[in-house]
Amino acid sequence: MFRRKEEVVFLILFMVLGFSIIIALSSGVAGISFLDLLKGELSSIEETILIDIRLPRVILAGLVGLALASSGVAFQGLFNNVMADPYIIGISAGASLGAVIAINFGLDYYFLGIGSVPLLAFLGAILATLGVYTLAWKNGRVSIPDLLLSGVAISFFLSALVSLLMIVDTNSLQKVFYWLMGSLTRGSWTEVRMIWLPILIAFFILYLYADKLNIILLGEENALYLGVNVERVKVIILILGSLLTGTAVAVSGVVGFIGLMVPHIMRLIVGANHKILLPAAALGGASFLILTDTLARTILAPTEIPVGIITALCGGPFFLYLLRKRN
Numbered sequence: 001m002f003r004r005k006e007e008v009v010f011l012i013l014f015m016v017l018g019f020s021i022i023i024a025l026s027s028g029v030a031g032i033s034f035l036d037l038l039k040g041e042l043s044s045i046e047e048t049i050l051i052d053i054r055l056p057r058v059i060l061a062g063l064v065g066l067a068l069a070s071s072g073v074a075f076q077g078l079f080n081n082v083m084a085d086p087y088i089i090g091i092s093a094g095a096s097l098g099a100v101i102a103i104n105f106g107l108d109y110y111f112l113g114i115g116s117v118p119l120l121a122f123l124g125a126i127l128a129t130l131g132v133y134t135l136a137w138k139n140g141r142v143s144i145p146d147l148l149l150s151g152v153a154i155s156f157f158l159s160a161l162v163s164l165l166m167i168v169d170t171n172s173l174q175k176v177f178y179w180l181m182g183s184l185t186r187g188s189w190t191e192v193r194m195i196w197l198p199i200l201i202a203f204f205i206l207y208l209y210a211d212k213l214n215i216i217l218l219g220e221e222n223a224l225y226l227g228v229n230v231e232r233v234k235v236i237i238l239i240l241g242s243l244l245t246g247t248a249v250a251v252s253g254v255v256g257f258i259g260l261m262v263p264h265i266m267r268l269i270v271g272a273n274h275k276i277l278l279p280a281a282a283l284g285g286a287s288f289l290i291l292t293d294t295l296a297r298t299i300l301a302p303t304e305i306p307v308g309i310i311t312a313l314c315g316g317p318f319f320l321y322l323l324r325k326r327n
Contacts (some may be wrong), residue, residue, distance in 0.1 A: 006038035006276055009269060013283040017062075020290040024058045025050060025292050029301050049288035057086045060195075060251060061293045061307075062286035064184070065258060066249035067199045069266075069285025072204055072259025072277050074241035077213045078234060079144060081266070086245040088258035089238075091150030093158035094128025095121040095249040099179050100162050104169040111292070114194050117179070118250040125246030128154055133238065141231050182308025184293050191251045198247050204284060206240045209233060210274035217272075257315020258285050264318075 026032045032046050042050065077087070087093075098120035101107070107116035135150035136142050149296040150188045166176055178185075215223045220230050245259070266280040289307070292314070296307040 006270055010283070011079070013280060013287070016118050017283055017290075019286045020287045020294075021058055021062075024290050024294040025054050027296075027298050028054065030171045032040075033093060045166045052189075054136040056189045057184055057191050058290055059291070061184055061292040063195055063199050064248040064252045064255065065285035065287070065289030066203065066282045066286075067195075068255065068258040069262040069281040070203050070206060070242040070278060071136065071244040071276065072238050072285075074213075074279045075259070076263055078237050078272055079148065080217060080243070082264055085257070085262070086241065086248075087254070087256070089132045089147060089242070090128040090154040090158060091125045091245045091248060092254045093155040093162070094131075094298075095167075095246060096162050096180055096254060096259040097128075097158045098122070099166050099253070100122025100176050103175050103179065114190075118191070118194065121139040121244050122250035123204050124158075125249055126242065128158060129238070129242040129246070133235075142234050144234075145237075178277055178306060180252040180308075181305075181306035182311070183250055183296075183306040185304060187251070189276070192224075195251055197246050199244060202240045202243045202247075203278075206237070206244075207275075207278055209237060210238075210278050213237065213274045214272075249305075253306075253308060255304040255311055257319065258289060259312050261315045261318045262273070262288055291306075 028047070028049070030049050032042065032050065068086055072084075074084060075088055076082050079277075099117050101124075102116040102120040108118070109116050120276045132147060132150045132154055133142070135154075136144075136147035138146065162180075164175060212223075212228050213224055215228050216230060216233060223230050223233075227292045248255075263277065263281045266277055268283050270276045270280045289311075292310045293307045296305045296310050299305065
């Protein structure tokens with residue numbers, strides 16, 4: 001299945017992921033010795049910090065990074081554009097509106113153990129996607145240009161509503177800003193239990209469609225000639241990418257550039273075959289967010305920086321590099 005070079009790349013990616021996890025677990029205000037962590041020689045307090053605080057946050061960061069990078073690969077393949085990212089069709093704007101409604105109105109309800117903020121953020125992301133899909137559906141097919149234009153229009157509209165709510169209720173501005181900048185501060189086993197299954201299922205199904213996505217990149221007419229139901233595949237990839245992004249945003253807020261930067265870097269290393277690119281990007285995205293989240297909570301400790309700021313500082317220059325190279 002994999003060639004020698006690809007096997008080496010995946011071995012390195014797994015090693016980087018393992019290294020990232022160990023660094024994240026041993027770093028923090030309450031320092032845990034790297035050697036003690038490997039030996040398992042921890043005090044009761046250190047075990048509590050490790051198991052109840054750091055481990056769920058590390059797993060959450062890995063899952064969110066995997067989801068955003070995988071959906072980035074999906075949308076870049078769907079739109080045939082390496083500049084596309086997971087938020088391109090208004091998913092972040094819909095999630096932001098849902099979260100701001102929950103925060104501003106002080107909704108503190110739980111459904112199956114899921115809090116109001118992540119629940120409404122996820123619903124907002126899915127409803128925004130449905131709205132964009134409905135606007136782009138014409139004559140029995142999804143128009144990709146209309147999908148992009150509808151996404152831009154809905155993003156602007158929903159972002160305006162978010163701004164309006166922030167002006168109307170200034171008491172919750174700090175919480176709203178913190179969520180909009182992206183943060184894993186509230187990461188716990190509850191959030192992990194909430195997202196691990198939908199993310200892994202969506203990723204697995206997306207991987208099963210990797211070959212069909214490769215064929216679609218040859219052109220829709222060629223794909224039809226080769227027996228691919230193009231419209232069905234486009235809808236499925238759109239749903240899976242939106243589910244991955246919406247689930248991630250529900251627990252982390254808007255963490256930008258991972259879905260743009262990681263797939264492009266992996267594409268330069270392993271090539272454009274989605275059967276290889278998708279798992280490579282998933283591993284790279286998980287490692288990247290674990291490391292950046294560790295940096296976010298330790299660089300100015302005990303003050304914590306929203307991880308979205310760190311990813312933006314990394315992704316902004318990279319986006320300019322992509323734009324310059326594309327021109």
